[in-house]
């Protein structure tokens with residue numbers, strides 16, 4: 001026969017385990033979300049500081065393209081190069097084909113000297129591509145909060161370092 005004392009002890013033990021488990025799997029507000037601060041206000045929430053490349057153009061290391069024909073990230077310091085204005089686009093000063101080869105910068109690709117509407121090749125960079133930083137951005141050196149599992153597959157061996165959008169733009173379209 002199981003004694004009453006044993007039954008009481010066993011039920012006390014199971015209550016203890018049950019509540020113990022419940023406590024360990026509950027979260028307080030600060031633990032919710034990725035930012036780990038209170039969720040009803042912004043007072044204690046501060047963004048992580050950005051840390052952009054300080055390496056001068058000409059000395060930086062190019063960043064592999066995120067996927068085939070992705071706009072490459074800007075690997076060098078852009079201090080003093082922005083804003084891009086109607087009168088002044090310093091990016092073009094180095095990246096325009098002809099100059100780029102001399103300063104060892106990647107020249108703007110064929111797609112930038114092309115009018116997508118008329119399908120005509122242009123003598124200079126298309127106005128639609130004038131504002132370089134609308135598509136090309138510097139990369140801040142911060143740890144991502146969530147790991148990115150995406151792995152690009154390039155169809156050409158040099159696909160991580162070169163683009164050819166204009167060559168493949170109308171692939172499959174006839």
Ligand code: HEC
Nearest residue numbers: 057058059060062072073074081090091094104105106132
């Ligand atoms: C003084 C010349 C110079 C200026 C001005 C300049 N760049 Fe560059 N850029 C380079 C060079 C050189 C490289 C190659 C990496 C290196 O050597 O630092 C490069 C690399 C890049 C790349 C990477 C290309 C690739 O193939 O991965 C991008 C994108 C880029 N620059 C965009 C810009 C933008 C946008 C601006 C204007 C805000 C700009 N650059 C201004 C010289 C320059």
Ligand code: HEC
Nearest residue numbers: 069070071095106107109111129131132135162163164165
């Ligand atoms: C509308 C978006 C857009 C704008 C604006 C833009 N680019 Fe690009 N850029 C791209 C994309 C997308 C690619 C990659 C695909 C390709 O070849 O067009 C690219 C590729 C490049 C490359 C790499 C070329 C290669 O051979 O690998 C350079 C260098 C570049 N752009 C410079 C510039 C400069 C300098 C400007 C401003 C004058 C500029 N881009 C404006 C979208 C843009």
